[in-house]
Amino acid sequence: MNELLELKNVSIEFESNSGFFRKKRNVKAVSNVNLEVKAGEILAVVGESGCGKTTIGKMITGIYKPTSGQVLFDGKDIWNLSKREYYEYRKSVQMVHQDSYAALNPARTIFQSLSAPLLHHKLAKNVEEARRKLEELFMLVGLTPSEQFLDKYPHQLSGGQRQRILLARAISVRPRLIVADEPVSMVDVSLRISLLDLMADMNKKFNIAFIYITHDLATARYIASNGRIAVMYLGKIVEVGNLEQILSRPRHPYLQALLSAVPIPNPRVARNAKPLPLKSPDMPDPANPPAGCRFNPRCPYAEERCTQKEPVLNELDGEMVACHMIERIPDWKWETAIGIQK
Numbered sequence: 460m461n462e463l464l465e466l467k468n469v470s471i472e473f474e475s476n477s478g479f480f481r482k483k484r485n486v487k488a489v490s491n492v493n494l495e496v497k498a499g500e501i502l503a504v505v506g507e508s509g510c511g512k513t514t515i516g517k518m519i520t521g522i523y524k525p526t527s528g529q530v531l532f533d534g535k536d537i538w539n540l541s542k543r544e545y546y547e548y549r550k551s552v553q554m555v556h557q558d559s560y561a562a563l564n565p566a567r568t569i570f571q572s573l574s575a576p577l578l579h580h581k582l583a584k585n586v587e588e589a590r591r592k593l594e595e596l597f598m599l600v601g602l603t604p605s606e607q608f609l610d611k612y613p614h615q616l617s618g619g620q621r622q623r624i625l626l627a628r629a630i631s632v633r634p635r636l637i638v639a640d641e642p643v644s645m646v647d648v649s650l651r652i653s654l655l656d657l658m659a660d661m662n663k664k665f666n667i668a669f670i671y672i673t674h675d676l677a678t679a680r681y682i683a684s685n686g687r688i689a690v691m692y693l694g695k696i697v698e699v700g701n702l703e704q705i706l707s708r709p710r711h712p713y714l715q716a717l718l719s720a721v722p723i724p725n726p727r728v729a730r731n732a733k734p735l736p737l738k739s740p741d742m743p744d745p746a747n748p749p750a751g752c753r754f755n756p757r758c759p760y761a762e763e764r765c766t767q768k769e770p771v772l773n774e775l776d777g778e779m780v781a782c783h784m785i786e787r788i789p790d791w792k793w794e795t796a797i798g799i800q801k
């Protein structure tokens with residue numbers, strides 16, 4: 460067992476008063492999730508907006524503390540580490556946020572922002588050494604000439620450049636895991652591939668594990684084609700395992716529905732593709748999730764027990780699926796290969 464990071468039955472509840480009548484409600488954003496990441500692997504976490512992806516990322520990086528369950532790093536509970544272990548964990552697990560502008564201090568130059576962690580973690584003895592190291596790193600991540608970036612302020616750079624800088628900042632402290640939360644969703648489409656390639660490159664070169672969080676199956680497949688995928692619905696994982704296996708033969712009705720909603724560029728294939736008829740298009744209220752299987756009000760295969768008992772993840776052909784009806788769901792063929800055009 461060489462799990463780098465493990466979520467053990469984690470749940471988190473938020474108190475929210477954003478409802479129509481500003482009534483206090485509890486939102487169980489993540490519910491009994493088990494997940495592990497091995498050293499050097501790429502795991503894609505996929506699901507629609509609001510299903511709890513960012514919350515999982517923030518629990519992994521120690522920003523949110525789970526209401527119950529544990530986050531283990533190198534087998535140890537991150538909320539119960541010695542000072543030295545905590546310091547090591549904070550360095551080893553980095554997060555790249557979706558909004559690159561919000562993630563950088565607007566009043567500081569890129570050099571000021573990025574030299575601070577190097578000095579803090581004693582990866583550079585002084586400012587001059589930090590400068591040299593960052594110049595080297597910027598070359599590596601394609602930010603050249605580096606002086607064009609180091610002395611700029613965040614607002615002087617494009618979204619794609621800032622995202623590259625965030626990645627450089629994460630890599631600079633030699634982490635073992637990077638949680639990348641929708642890192643390309645605010646970036647120009649034309650720049651997405653090169654950012655994904657950069658992450659894949661860093662994964663190979665430095666054996667950094669990545670958790671790639673996205674709502675977009677195409678980019679997930681692009682970056683995690685040799686890795687795993689975890690599909691989330693309303694705070695739960697419904698299917699997890701080898702990405703290629705799962706996307707070529709999706710088992711959970713929710714994933715089948717998600718895949719049938721991906722637009723297909725080839726009209727011949729599109730004509731033959733059968734959309735999965737959902738009973739309802741709407742996502743239920745996360746503050747009041749349906750009893751039993753959370754997908755049951757929308758699921759075309761749901762039966763009575765799906766409304767009563769919550770399914771757990773069970774092994775099936777080497778992957779894990781949480782569905783009571785799994786034996787009876789017809790094999791769902793879809794004849795396209797989602798992916799991105801280079």
Ligand SMILES: Nc1ncnc2c1ncn2[C@@H]1O[C@H](COP(=O)(O)OP(=O)(O)O)[C@@H](O)[C@H]1O
Nearest residue numbers: 473474475488507508509510511512513514745
């Ligand atoms: N800090 C918070 N306070 C209250 N509710 C939150 C907070 N963060 C997330 N939520 C709620 O938790 C659920 C999951 O959110 P999030 O993890 O951001 O989803 P995703 O990243 O998949 O879009 C949503 O219903 C969201 O409104």
Ligand SMILES: [Mg+2]
Nearest residue numbers: 509512513514
């Ligand atoms: Mg999010």
